[in-house]
Amino acid sequence: MNNELADIFPGNSLMAGVMRGRNWADMPFGEPQDWPDALKIPLRMLLTSRFEMWIGWGPDLRFFYNDAYAPTLGIKHPDALGRPLHEVWSEVYADVADQVERVKAGEGTWNKALLLLLERNGYPEETYHSFSYSPLFQFDGSVGGLLCVVTEETARVISERRLETLRQLGNALATVTDRASLHGAVRSVFASNQKDFPFVALQLAGDSLHEDDASIIKAMREMLPKTFDVDGGIFDLPAGETWPSGDWDSPPVRAIAIGIPALGSETTAGSLILSLNPYRADDQDVLNIARLIAGQIGNALAHVVALSNERRRADRLWSVSRDLMLIIDSDGIFRSVSPSWTRILGHPVEEAIGRHFSDFMHPDDIASSTEALRHALNDRELTNYENRLRAVDGTYHRLQWHTTKDDGLVYAYGRDVTERREVEEALTESREQFRRLVQGVTDYAIYMLDPEGHVSSWNEGARRITGYEPNEIIGQHYACFYTDEDREREEPCKALEIARMEGRFLADGWRVRKDGERFRASVVIDAIRDDDGRPIGFASVTRDITEREESQRQLERAREALFHSQKMEAIGQLTGGIAHDFNNLLMAVMSSLELLRKRLPADPVSERLLHNALEGAQRGATLTQRMLAFARRQELNVDSVDVAELLSGMNDLVQRSIGPEWPITTRFPLRLPAVHADANQLEMALLNLIVNARDATPAGGPIVIKGSCENVKAGSATGLAPGSYVRIEVRDKGTGMDSETVRRATEPFFTTKGVGKGTGLGLSMVHGMAQQLGGTFELVSDVGQGTSAILWLPVSDCEKTKPAAPAHEETPPVKSRLTILAVDDDPLIRMNTAAMLEDLGHDVIEAHSGSDALRKFKSRPDIDLLITDQAMPNMTGIQLIAEIEVLRPNMPIIIASGYGDGLEVPGREIERIGKPYDQRRLAEAIAKVMGAQVG
Template sequence: MSAQDPVPVGMAQSVERLDWEATPLGPVADWPRSLKTAVDIALNSRQPMFVAWGEDLTFIYNDAYADILGSKHPSALGKPFQHIWAEIWDDIRPLIDRALAGEATWSENLPLTMNRHGYLEETWWTFSYSPVLDEDDRVGGMFCSCLETTSQVLAQRQSAIERQRLFEMSRDLFGIATFDGYLKSINPAWSSALGRSEEDLLARPFAEIIHPDDLDETVNVIAALMKGVPVHQFLVRLLTQEGEPIAFSWSAVPDSTPGSGLFYTVGRDITEDLRREEMLRQSQKMEAVGQLTGGLAHDFNNLLTGISGSLDLIESRLAQGRTAEVSRFITAAQGAANRAASLTHRLLAFSRRQTLSPKPTDVKQLVAGMGDLISRTIGPGIQLETVNAAGLWPSLIDPHQLENAILNLCINARDAMPDGGRITIETANRWFDQRSARDRGVEPGQYISVCVSDTGVGMTPAVQAKAFDPFFTTKPIGVGTGLGLSMVYGFAKQSGGAANIYSELGQGTMLCIYLPRHLGEGELAEPLPEPASVPRGAGETVLVIDDEPTVRMLVSEVLSDLGYTAIEAEDGATGLKVLESDARVDLLITDVGLPGGLNGRQVADAARSKRPDLKVLFITGFAENAVLSHGHLAPGMHVMTKPFAMDSLGIRIRELIEAG
């Protein structure tokens, strides 16, 4: 500072008036230019600054720093640094030595216990120490720019305390985890929810406490986090100390520090939410059952009226001797019985309990082969377009059921376009990851899709929500059963796939069936030629097991008419006694569902232990498909579904007896 320099107010006046000759610095006029410059910078700044010069580090500071000194001001001016800040000297001496050695230093939120107002207080500081050279280019002192951060640090500390309190009190599971599979930090809710100690949870790989079925989902989430992608609302179940699963909805975000290998996660117990959802589903299911029961009763009452009425008239006409009219009523009764069988078939397809005959199927060839049939069904006013993907994968399905499903969808599409339009059947290969599979209701993996779309009236969201419900229909009374889409849905589910609807009102509808890919070659089943007549037997013996007397009577009558000897049994135990005897049995015909503790499959398996070459024909009402291992039967075992034509039964019996 020179004599001709303008004299600022405040500390500048105090510095000007101080008797510097009594300090190691001497008169201001003799100060080095670098010292004057540093002091001028400090005095003209609103940032707290000071200069410490010479061997004693004589203190010169500005107005902003005077507030920091508290009761030490104004006597601190011109005093040695060590004298002014004796209580923190040992803490900051290493930083001062580095500055005097020519090194600029920086400290952030450095804690110092200071005495500024006659008592010790905790304070925090962010400051820099910079060396200042004299005229001989040697370090003559240091320059400091500083900022007290005590209030910010205390506020952060209070916030941290509050966060910690929330962390400890929360019922949600908060945790910090590593990508290599361990929990690093958790809140007490983990122990409360899982009945495991914190030490145990931190010591073991967290894969050990995850439900085995959710490990793949966890691996996918961690893979996304490692790429820096947050993941929200994913379901992973954890196991309690007793091994009971608890469902949690999780969110996880990766740590923003590069290379930290950490992520943060929070999980909320949704067991009660899932319970309420299940109660709602049960309520909706009961509503559907009520609708199903009403629709079923209506349709079957009509069919039973046709059958019983026809039988009454047959009896009446025979008593009157009017036999010429009997055939008409027989035809009516058979027609009603066939419609009842079709209705049952559709119901069991919806409930996914029909008997399927899956085989590797070339779906592209199947769809292409249906073109003429579909065109005749939908009529000339609707354009049909087929788009088959090149290299379409095969699928292990029942091809005839897929044909029925596609035909049902095309009929629905036709009915949605009363003024004509276009139907498109499109096939494609699809590969679903966890998220896209969950959206479609299937397991992740490879699938083929068969989509039927139309340019019709479309569906409202409310109609879409009920479209797969049995007996739900938007068609007029008497038009359709309301089981077409139910059957499509049930077939897709039972085949390991799914069916989804995509529709907008006025914009048309697309319904897609997703079927699992089969790793092998596909084939298209050819229909078997029908024999010209039913062959007769040659005295062979057939054991018939069925708990329904009428069925036993009818089958035995057919066998007798065709030249076979029939042995009847009303349950599995009785039939098994016959099979374990020395009686001749060339073929076993048995219902699958039998009373007395032995079902038809168990009887057949037990009989084969003594008669390994025994031919078996299961007759089933569709619903016992699981007992039959879903069509995976041993050689020599076959299935017919009730009801069946008696001549078809005779043909099958002859084929089985003659086989091998």
């Protein structure tokens, strides 16, 4: 390598090598060895710098540049080396020619983000550059050339412009109230950015097109897709049309077609055409901007639809609202007032309509209210505006108004705040003291740093957030706010370096107060520069966002709870439906087996098999009752139950059943009120909880049952309605459960006991029973610490009752032969019911539906009794009973259903029998209803 050339063109860069290898004989200023130092010195700086630079030397400014500048030249590299400036950038030379002349005269120039249409890739391209021209003086004082230091800012300028369009569109769409204003907002916003989108066309489903949009869509209809995709696509505009060019001197040649997403629907709510900048041919990021734009329009359209629905609801609220609502015209005349006018002020509504508002106004408020009306008519909505209106008794009421304008009328609603203002006026002095107290408090820590990061100023917000007094922190390095880990990673220095290089540093992170407490902070550090662009310090703004992030976490937990509640409700609906159908199947099996038992010959083996079949069916019936309990659809015999007495009666039996390794201890106050419950269901629920406590403590251990009376207030974490409740807790010291097991424990069929050791319906039955009684059930558990199963039941207002003695199991004898109409849409149930009735000695007429039963009832006046199912298509059992009541009042009736609710008949008592029922239960019900009829 020629050492002399290496000295002129130093370094290992690509352009240094190109310059060393070039033949410079064609240059007007000769070989490099003969070049003046005024050129050589800046050339050395240029070739060893990583900033974009170029030098123009000589009368025609021959072009020299470094590696960093080569991408800006595009396809002009490397041919641009040594050529005159006006040839290299011929397409934009006219834009900078005056600045070149000023540099030749010895004056430096500066340009910030100057628009230049460069042809560096074979076509004109929109670019933005920040650059300075500095004269290169020779030793005789003349200007031999210029030095240009340049930064390309194309990406930043275009990104900021597009983001500004999105911001303006968001602001404009936030206030739209109908489709017309939505169209107007879109046209207004895009009129301010015709560089990225020279023209736009918007069509919403079901709307007629604006004339400008219609002409554009008509001109390109054949090119548009039949269905607009919400992901959008770019297509070529048809040739031969005169397309609007926006801010450019050439029309667009391509456009985006994209669908407007419809919230909550798979269809689109409309279509949007966005023509594209003719000087950004290869820009693919614009499609993402188009999707954001379409999404904003879709959200605004959903808001308009919701607002329209809200207006319809508002019309219904007009007549029932306790707040005063009125419509007033531009002259101040009441056009309409709501009925609350009379409730608040006492004047009849008809006396107000057609009169000026000043007729009812306090004299001191007329002038200010006139001015407020003027503001409201000029689209400046009033919020919390107050004045005084005269009541019929001469007193004045303070009303707080909110307004909106539509079609030249002001719509206002006012709340009577008279009593509240009286209280506030009584607290004026304390309010003033409070105002002075908080006047100097801010939510932001704003302070200045010197170039090395030392604190040079301190505001009240900074003192409040960090705890440092000004005299304690000024002069200290701001790194003291960072955590030890961040300081080890040199994060404070990195933040300042980023701010120094890029102008700004933004981040969220942990910071430390004076007392050592950590908090989440949102931090912005801006570099402060002097007039020459030199950094002289930094401005830091810090906001404490700890509470905001905690609120977000709480919101996520609330969403999870809502999801779990919805899931449990869905499972309950499904479980109730399955249990109902199982009841029908089990009833057919059980009744058939009972009738079969009477017809089988005396055979021990057959008797044992039949007994096993009945036992299995009965277990199935118990299972379905638990499923119905979870679904809160079981039939409950609700009464006032003494919990302590109930536990005392079952304690010995339960203790013998679970074994001595699990001693049961009860802790109840002397006077515990009775609960509103079904004694049998509560006994079963407590037994379930005790057995679960035993199973959770395989090595043995105490089981403690505690009771207490609690008063629940509104907004309690239990979710219960306000009132008095008895809290029953069954506590063990067993293995406990993790949070996921606790969350799923009340789901039906979920069990941790292993296959064949539990149905998974015990806790779900307890949960459903508690919910149906107006209480709740909760589990509190930690792994290895045991579990508390807590049952909340409402306190009963009635006297305590003891559990009824079990009924006698024998089937009541038939006193007389009856003609019975049996109605059920399930043929198996209907056939078995008829068989059991005939076996009891009755005559049976079968009907497969409510309408079929009505026909047969009308044709058979000898029918003594109606037995009907409840859940039947087209006509339920309750509806059938209502029809029969009209034909024959006080007809003996029995209604059968697996559900325990929805079986009330206004005006009379109906005997109910739960499914599945056996022949004995059926006979008892017949004897009861016929006995009552005879009596």
